[in-house]
Amino acid sequence: YRTHHMLKVASDPTQDIGVWIRAYEDKDHGDEWEKVYGDYDAAVDNPTVPFYKELVERYPEAKVILTVRSADSWYDSMCRTVFRSTKHQIPHDIPEHTQKMVNLAQKVSLKGYRRDNPEREPNKEELCKIFNDHIEEVKRVIPPERLLIMELGEGWERLCKFLGKDVPDEPYFWANDGNEFFSNHIKAIDELKVAEKKMAARDLSK
Template sequence: MATSRQIDRRASKPRTRDMRILALGFSRTGTISLKIALEKLGYHPYHGSIAIRSWKDDHWILWEEALRAKFLGDGEPYGREEFDKFLGDYDVLEDVPSILFAEELMEAYPDAKVILTTRSVASWLRSMSNTVLKIFEWKTLPYVASVDRKLFGPLTRSLSIILRHWGNGDPLDGAALQQAYINHYAYVRSVVPSSNLLEFESKQGWEPLCRFLGKDIPNEDYPRTNDSADMVKKFGILYWRALARVSLIPLSGLLVLALAISKGPSVYT
């Protein structure tokens, strides 16, 4: 008998908003700035940061299930019915983990416009090395992931699946990660009509984005935020909050954790 999926325990419900935009650019290409910009234009975007803030609603548990089905063949794949169950209140999807399902999302929401946030592949890899890959060096991360079943457990396993997919099995293979970036962008360009696709860099500001979406240009600067150091710091704060949340553990576990912290790098480095 097939194993019951987490997503199947949720009731189906109609979308409260039509899907209007799929922002399929990789993380670290200005996705947070785009999220803020789209909010100012009246949209309701779902970004990786929203997935993290939705940990109490089991979003990373669902994303891990979807990733395992797609990349590890573990369970039935997600489609529109599954995505609508927990993403139906959003009219924009962007950033990891959504972009790992670019093909499925474009099939599920064929009327959505597509935005590709871009930067040079070399600068993207540098940014990844200074943020996401650096976080995976934290020596206490495996411990926290093993006891935090709502956020850092499924989040860490999900990121591991993603990075191993991009890195052909080695999440630290820079050449493979760069090729994954190139391949993803080439794929999106090959399947989306040019009339429905905007390739966009934050430095271009409001004009091309608003023209593409048919929106008036706001009377303020285009948002720019989330540099590498800021991202690691924010994730570090989240990490220590998670540690405090799951800290009701045996004394022996706390001693092991203290030893690991004393020998490992600070989460703020």
């Protein structure tokens, strides 16, 4: 699968973040999803997940994979990644495109938990409720024939059967632990800076 991921948005200045912003701010906005998803046949992570209801309506043949785990383990993981202080890990001179993505994530992620205060400290009880409520909402919204609910790290068999694919002859993958989370995002920022310089050079040569 060609999969759309948050790191794609973070590293590619041609990704129009305004599509998600307009979808968030105006529920009657025109259909612009093909601008960002037209070249992909799967999507994971932010900023896709907060718009899953709009996307399953737009793409009626799409299947949904919901990974579940205990709320406690999810919260611990979030504290090691998203909620971990980025003071010394993320450069201060991040490009404008990346800052727009960060601002978007703060608005739409976790039901806007950090919408009004980007530095809001995580509250375990509140966040675990958001997590559990999201799981139940997905179960209500997505028809059973389009939904696969998987335990985190469960393996290939049920996933491949759901997607109509052969089970690959390799171990089930594991990625995005705390250290990898930050190194991936720093790499994405560096790639974005290079891409922006190339775009600027092309503009000057016209």
